[in-house]
Amino acid sequence: MVVQSAQLMALKTASIDLHQAVASETNKTPKFRTLLKRLDETLTNIQPILQESSRLSKVLDRPENETDTFILHLKDGKMVVSECSTIQFWYVHKKSAHANKLIHLDHELLRFFRDELQDDTSTGIRRTQTDVHALGRKMDRVLSTITKQPSGLSSSGSVPQLPDIIIGFDIHLKELKRVLLKDANQVVTVSAPGGCGKTTLAKMLCHDNEIKGIFGDNIVYVTVSRTTSLKTLVQKIFTHHFRENDCEFETDEEAKNQLKNVLSQMGSEKILLVLDDVWCESQSIIQDLKFPIPGYKILVTSRFLFPSLGSTYELGLLNDEDARTLLNHSAFTCDANQINVPDDLIIKMVKSCKGFPLALTVVGASLRGQDELTWRTTLNKWSEGQTIFHSNSQLLFSLQASVDALESLPIARECFLDLGSFPEDEKIAASALVDIWPELYSLDREGMYTIEYLLELSSRNLLNLNVSRNDASEIEGYCNEHYVTQHDLLRELAIHLSSQEPTPQRKRLFIEIHANIKPTWWIEYNQQPISARLLSVTTDETFSCNWNDLNAPKVEVLILNPRGKNYTLPHFIKTLNKLKALNITSYGIYPSELHELAFISFLSNLKSIRLEHVSLSPSIQSICELKNLQKLSFIICKIGNAFVDFSSMPPNLKELEFDGCYDLKQVPASICNLVYLRKLTITNCHELEALPKGLGSLSNLEILRVHSCTRLVKLPESIRDLCNLVFLDISDCLSINSLPDQIGELKGLRVLKMSGCHGLEELPASVTDLSLLEDVICDEETSYLWHYYESDLSDVKINVVEDDRLANFKKIVG
Numbered sequence: 001m002v003v004q005s006a007q008l009m010a011l012k013t014a015s016i017d018l019h020q021a022v023a024s025e026t027n028k029t030p031k032f033r034t035l036l037k038r039l040d041e042t043l044t045n046i047q048p049i050l051q052e053s054s055r056l057s058k059v060l061d062r063p064e065n066e067t068d069t070f071i072l073h074l075k076d077g078k079m080v081v082s083e084c085s086t087i088q089f090w091y092v093h094k095k096s097a098h099a100n101k102l103i104h105l106d107h108e109l110l111r112f113f114r115d116e117l118q119d120d121t122s123t124g125i126r127r128t129q130t131d132v133h134a135l136g137r138k139m140d141r142v143l144s145t146i147t148k149q150p151s152g153l154s155s156s157g158s159v160p161q162l163p164d165i166i167i168g169f170d171i172h173l174k175e176l177k178r179v180l181l182k183d184a185n186q187v188v189t190v191s192a193p194g195g196c197g198k199t200t201l202a203k204m205l206c207h208d209n210e211i212k213g214i215f216g217d218n219i220v221y222v223t224v225s226r227t228t229s230l231k232t233l234v235q236k237i238f239t240h241h242f243r244e245n246d247c248e249f250e251t252d253e254e255a256k257n258q259l260k261n262v263l264s265q266m267g268s269e270k271i272l273l274v275l276d277d278v279w280c281e282s283q284s285i286i287q288d289l290k291f292p293i294p295g296y297k298i299l300v301t302s303r304f305l306f307p308s309l310g311s312t313y314e315l316g317l318l319n320d321e322d323a324r325t326l327l328n329h330s331a332f333t334c335d336a337n338q339i340n341v342p343d344d345l346i347i348k349m350v351k352s353c354k355g356f357p358l359a360l361t362v363v364g365a366s367l368r369g370q371d372e373l374t375w376r377t378t379l380n381k382w383s384e385g386q387t388i389f390h391s392n393s394q395l396l397f398s399l400q401a402s403v404d405a406l407e408s409l410p411i412a413r414e415c416f417l418d419l420g421s422f423p424e425d426e427k428i429a430a431s432a433l434v435d436i437w438p439e440l441y442s443l444d445r446e447g448m449y450t451i452e453y454l455l456e457l458s459s460r461n462l463l464n465l466n467v468s469r470n471d472a473s474e475i476e477g478y479c480n481e482h483y484v485t486q487h488d489l490l491r492e493l494a495i496h497l498s499s500q501e502p503t504p505q506r507k508r509l510f511i512e513i514h515a516n517i518k519p520t521w522w523i524e525y526n527q528q529p530i531s532a533r534l535l536s537v538t539t540d541e542t543f544s545c546n547w548n549d550l551n552a553p554k555v556e557v558l559i560l561n562p563r564g565k566n567y568t569l570p571h572f573i574k575t576l577n578k579l580k581a582l583n584i585t586s587y588g589i590y591p592s593e594l595h596e597l598a599f600i601s602f603l604s605n606l607k608s609i610r611l612e613h614v615s616l617s618p619s620i621q622s623i624c625e626l627k628n629l630q631k632l633s634f635i636i637c638k639i640g641n642a643f644v645d646f647s648s649m650p651p652n653l654k655e656l657e658f659d660g661c662y663d664l665k666q667v668p669a670s671i672c673n674l675v676y677l678r679k680l681t682i683t684n685c686h687e688l689e690a691l692p693k694g695l696g697s698l699s700n701l702e703i704l705r706v707h708s709c710t711r712l713v714k715l716p717e718s719i720r721d722l723c724n725l726v727f728l729d730i731s732d733c734l735s736i737n738s739l740p741d742q743i744g745e746l747k748g749l750r751v752l753k754m755s756g757c758h759g760l761e762e763l764p765a766s767v768t769d770l771s772l773l774e775d776v777i778c779d780e781e782t783s784y785l786w787h788y789y790e791s792d793l794s795d796v797k798i799n800v801v802e803d804d805r806l807a808n809f810k811k812i813v814g
Contacts, residue, residue, distance in 0.1 A: 007060055007067050012050050014074035019043040021081040032084045033449070035102040039081070042109050049113060059113060070112050077105040107284075114252065159206040159221045159274075165329050166200060168322030168357075172315060173204050177211065179313050180297060186290055187310030189300040193462070193490060195358030196315050198301040199276055205299065206274060214270055221274040230285050231255035237273075238262075252288070260291045270295035278302040279405060280460065283309070303405075305459045317355030317487075324350045326357060330364025345375045352379065354489040403497065405460065411441050415453045416462050419486055420494035420510050421536035421559045423587055430454060430465070430482035432583055435608045435631065436557050439580040440533060454484060462490060508534040509552075515542050527551050537570070539563065541588055545595075547571055557581045563588040567614075568595040574602040585612040591638045598622040607631065616642035624648045636660040643668045657681040664688055672697045683707040690714075696721030707753075708732040720745040731777070732756035744769030755779040755801050768792040775799055 022043060026036045049055045060067055080101045087098050180188050190198050205211055206219050220241045222233060234255035235248070242262060249255035263271055271293070278286065278300050286300060286309055298310075305312060318326065327350055331341075349367075353359040367375060406413035415437060422428045434450045443449040458465040464485045486494075498508050503521045509532035511519060529551040538561040539545075545568035555576050560569075565588065573579075582600070586592035593615040600606070601622040609623065612635040620642050623629065629650040639661050646668040649656075653674050658664055664685045671677070672694035680701060682688060688709045696718025704725060706712060713735050719725075720742040728749060730736060737759040744766025752770075754760070755778045763785050767773075770793070776786060777799045786798055 007064070007071070008053075008056060010071050011056070011060070011067065011074075014071050014078075015043065015046065015050055018074050018078045018081065019047075021078045025081050025084045028085050032087075032099060032102060033444075035099060035106070036081070036084065039102065039106050039109075042106055046109065046113050070108065073105070073108050077108075080105060110284075159219055160203055162203050162207055163200060165326075166204065167326045167329070168318045169197065169201055169204060172201055173208065176201060176205055176313050177208065179311055180205070180299060181214070183311045185310035186296065187286060187298045187300060187306075189302055189306050189310065189312045190315055191302055191305050191312055192315035193356075193487065194303055195356045196317060197357045198303075198315055200357070201315060202274055202276055202299060202301050206272075211272070215272045216269070218266065218269055218271045219274065220272070221276065223276045224278045224282055224285070228282060228285070230288055233285060234259045256288050259289070260293075263291060263293055263296060270297075272297050272299060274299045274301075276301050278304075278306075280304045303460055318357060318360070319355070320350060323353065323355050323360055326360045327353065327364045330361050331367045333368065339369070339371050341372055341375055345372065345379065348379055349375065354487065356489055359489065400493065400497070403462070403493065409453075409456060411443075412453050412456050414441065416457055417494045417498045418508060418534060419463065419484070420491055420498055421508070421534060423538050423561050424491060426587055427466075428484040428486070429612070429635070430484060431633070432585070432610055432612075433484070435581050435583065435610050435633070436534075436559075439556050439607065451482070454482075462486075504528055504530045506530070506532055508532055509536070511535070511537045513537070513539045513543055515540065516544055516546065518548060522548055522550070529553055533557065535559070537561065539567075541565070552576060553578065555579055558583070560584045562586050562592045564592060565590050566595065567592040569597065569599045571596070571599065573599045576603060578605060579603050580605055580607045581610075582606060582608070583610045583612075584614060585610075586614050588613075591615040591636075593617070595619075601625045604628065609633065610635065611637055613637070616640060618642055618644065621646055621648075624650055626650045627652060629653060631655040631657075633657040634659070634661055636662075638662075639664045646670055649674055652676050655679040655681075658683070658685055660684045662687065666690065667692055669694065671695075675699060677701055679703040679705075681705040681707075682709060684709075686710045688712055691716050693718060695719060698722060700724055703727040705729040706733060708756075710734045712736060714738060715740055717742070719743070722746060724748055727751045727753075729753040730757060735759050737761065739764055739767075742766055747771060749773055751775045751777070753777040754782055757782055760785065763789070770796075777801060 019040070022036055022040050026033060026040065049059065080098070083098065084102075176188075176190065190201055192198050202221075206221060212219070220237055222236055224233060230252040231249040231254070237259065249258065273289065273296070275286065275289075275298065279302070283304075283306055286298065286306065289298060290309075300306065300309075317323075324346065327346065349363065350360070353363055367378065403413060403416060406416065415433075418433075418436065418440070419428065430451065433454070437443050437450050437453070454463070454465050457463045465482065466485065467482050495510055498506065498510065503509065504525060509530060511522070513519075527549065531554055532552060533554055534557045535552055535555045536559040541563040543562070543564055545564075545566070547568075547570040550570070550572040552572070552575075556578050558573070558576060558579055558581070560567075560583070562584070563586065567586070582603070584594070591613050594611075594617070597617065597619040600609070603626065606626050606629055608631040609629065610631075610633040612633075615638040616634075618641060623632070627650070630653060632650065632653060632655070634657065636659065640663065643666070647670055649668070649670050651674075654676055656671060656674070656677060656679070658667070659681065660683070662685070664682075665687045666689070667682065669692045671680070672692050675698075677698050678700055680698070680703070682691075683705060684707070686709065689711050691706070691712070693716050695716050699721075701722050702724055704719075704722070704727070706715070707729050708731070710733065712733050715730070715736070717740050719740055723746075725746050726748050728746070728751070731753045732755070734756065736757050739760070741764045743764055747769075749770050750772050752773065752775070754776070757778075758781065760782060767786075768789055773793065773796050775797050776783075778786070778801070780800050783798050783800050786793070786796075
C-alpha cells in the first residue's frame with residue numbers, strides 16, 4: 001500500500017509537470033503547436049482520473065515496474081516537450097524525429113489510461129464504473145440482436161455476398177492477391193477515396209477460389225464502424241465466427257488476449273481477418289489485432305493510409321472502357337423498347353463520372369429509361385456550374401463522409417475546401433499553399449504546419465502529395481519541389497461544399513470564366529458586397545480581360561489563374577484593402593504577359609506575392625511601394641527587361657525567391673538594401689552569371705540557396721559578412737570552381753549543401769574556422785575535399801548523397 005501511495009504521488013507530480021511544460025511551450029513557440037495541443041487535450045482528459053483516488057488506484061492495478069516505467073516516460077516526455085522551442089526549422093530530420101517523440105508520448109498516455117478514458121460517455125459526463133459496464137452490456141445485447149440477421153450484413157463475421165455485376169476489377173484482384181500472399185507484412189491496406197470499390201474488391205478476394213483454398217473457413221470479415229471499440233469488434237468475431245454467444249469482455253485488453261489465445265490454438269491453419277471501412281480513429285485497433293501467429297494475415301479497407309502498419313494497395317479508378325461498360329449496365333436494360341442515346345452523350349457522361357464506380361452506378365441508375373433530352377439536360381447543368389453532386393445525393397453522401405471525418409481538425413477541412421481555388425487537372429505547388437494558409441488560418445510562415453495538413457489530407461485520400469526530389473538527406477525543409485494533385489471529383493466536392501450558402505455569404509468564392517461569359521450573379525449583384533475571404537478567378541485563353549466591378553471588402557487571399565497570352569489585372573483589385581496574399585499563376589502554353597501591374601501598388605496590406613509562369617515588364621517596379629510586403633516569389637517567370645534600372649525593393653521584405661527564371665542573368669543590386677531579408681532563394685536559373693557584390697550587406701540573412709545555377713562561377717567575397725547565415729546551398733552549381741577565401745568568417749553557418757559542384761577542386765583553409773558547422777551535404781567526389789580537414793572538423797557530419805547526373809541534365813535543358 002505504501003509503494004502504491006508513493007507511485008500515486010509520483011504519477012500525479014509527473015503528469016502535472018508535463019502538463020505545465022506543454023502549456024508553457026504552446027505559448028512560447030509556434031513549432032509543433034498542433035501536436036502540443038493534442039497532448040494538452042489528452043492530459044486535460046486525464047486530469048479527472050488523477051483527482052479521483054478510486055479510479056487512479058485502478059489504473060495502478062498493474063505490475064509495479066510497468067507503472068515506474070511509465071512515470072519515467074512522463075519525465076522524459078517533459079524534457080522532450082521543453083525542447084520544442086529549441087529545434088531549428090531548417091533541420092527537417094530533427095523536426096521529424098522530435099514530432100515522432102511527441103506522437104509517441106501522446107500514444108503512451110492514451111495507452112496507460114485507455115480503460116479509464118474509454119469509460120467516459122460521448123457527452124463528456126462521468127459515469128460510475130458500474131453504470132458504464134451495465135451500459136456496455138446493454139449495447140452488446142443490442143448489437144447481438146442486430147447481428148442475428150441473415151448472412152451478408154455488415155455486422156456479420158461471414159463474408160458478404162458479391163454484387164450482381166463487377167466490372168474492371170480483375171487486374172486489381174490479381175495484384176491484391178499477389179501483395180497479400182507474397183508480401184512479408186502481416187497487414188495489407190486497400191486504400192482509396194469513397195466510392196472507388198474498396199469493399200467490392202475485399203469481397204472478391206474472400207470469394208476467390210485460390211484464397212478460399214488457402215484460408216478455408218478461416219476468413220473472418222468484419223465491418224469496422226467509426227465508433228467501434230476493440231472489445232466490441234472482438235465480440236462480433238466471437239459471436240459470428242466462433243459461435244460463442246455468451247462471451248463478454250470487461251476491457252479491451254481482455255478481449256485482445258482472448259482472441260489471441262483462440263487464434264493461437266488453431267495451429268498450422270492459416271487465418272485471414274478482413275477489417276472493412278476502417279477510419280483513422282481505429283488505427284490503434286489494427287495494431288492491437290496484430291499477433292505473432294504464423295499464417296495470420298489482416299486485410300484492411302480504408303479511405304485513409306496507414307503506412308506504419310504494413311503494405312498499402314492503392315486502388316485506382318476505372319479506365320474509360322470499363323467505365324462505359326459499367327455505365328451502360330446501370331443505365332440500360334435489355335428491353336427491346338430501350339431508348340437509344342447517342343454515343344457522344346454516353347462518352348461525355350462517362351468522363352463526367354471520372355472513373356468512380358459509385359458515380360457511374362448512381363448516375364446510370366438515375367438516367368435509366370430517360371430520353372436523350374434528359375441526358376443532355378443533366379450534362380448541361382453540370383457544364384453551367386452545377387456539379388454531379390446536385391443530382392446524386394448518394395454519391396455526395398459517400399464522398400462527403402471523408403470530409404466530415406475532419407470535424408476534429410477544422411483547419412484541415414478548410415484547407416481541403418480551399419483546393420477548389422485551382423484549375424482542374426493542374427498541379428498545385430505546396431509552396432503556393434505555404435503563402436496562402438498562414439494568412440487565412442494563422443499558421444506558421446515556415447511551412448511546417450502547411451505540410452502537416454497536406455500530409456493529413458493525403459493520408460485520408462483527399463489529395464495526392466508528390467515530392468519530386470527523393471533526397472533522404474534533405475535537411476532544410478524546402479518544399480518548392482513538392483506539389484499536390486487532386487482527383488477531379490474531389491475537387492468538385494470541395495467546390496460543391498464551398499457553395500452551399502448564397503453567393504454573397506460564402507467564405508470562399510470560385511469564379512470560372514469561359515469565352516468571356518461571366519456568372520449571372522456577378523452581373524445581378526453588381527455593387528452588392530461579398531463576404532468571401534478567399535477569391536479565385538480562373539479564365540481561359542479567349543478571355544478579353546473585360547472586367548466587371550466587384551465589391552469584395554473582406555478578401556484576404558486572391559488567386560488569379562489565367563491561360564491567355566496577355567492578361568490585364570482586374571481593376572477591382574485596387575479596392576481589396578484587406579488583401580494579404582496575391583497568387584497569379586498562368587496555366588497557358590506560353591507565359592501570360594501581365595498588364596496593369598501598377599494596380600498592385602494600391603494594396604497596402606499585402607504580405608506575399610507569388611507570380612508563376614508569367615512575363616514581367618518594368619511596371620513590376622510599382623511593388624516597391626508596398627511597405628508591408630514580406631515575401632516575393634518569381635517562379636518560372638520571363639524576366640525580360642523588368643529589372644533594368646530596378647533601383648529599389650519593398651523595404652521590409654523577408655523572403656525573396658527566383659526559381660526557374662530561365663532568362664535571369666543578374667539579380668537586381670538593390671536587393672543588397674534589404675536589411676530585414678532572412679531568406680534568399682535563387683534556383684534553376686541557368687543564365688545567372690553573378691550575384692551582387694554587395695550581398696554581404698544582408699546582415700539578417702539566415703538562408704541562402706543558390707541551387708542549380710549552372711553558369712554561376714563564384715560567390716561574392718562579401719559573403720563573409722553574413723554573420724547570421726546558418727544555411728548555404730550551392731548544390732548543382734556546376735561552374736563554381738572555388739569558395740571565397742574567407743568563408744570561415746561565417747561563424748553562424750550550420751549547414752552547407754554542395755553536391756554537384758564538379759568544378760570545385762579545393763576548399764579554402766578557412767573552412768576550419770566554421771566552428772558551428774554541423775552538416776555538409778555533398779556527393780562522393782566533393783566529400784574527398786573535406787577529408788584533408790577531418791581532424792579540425794571532427795564534429796561535422798559529412799552526408800554523401802548520390803549524384804543524379806541525369807536529373808541535373810534535365811534541369812539544365814528543361
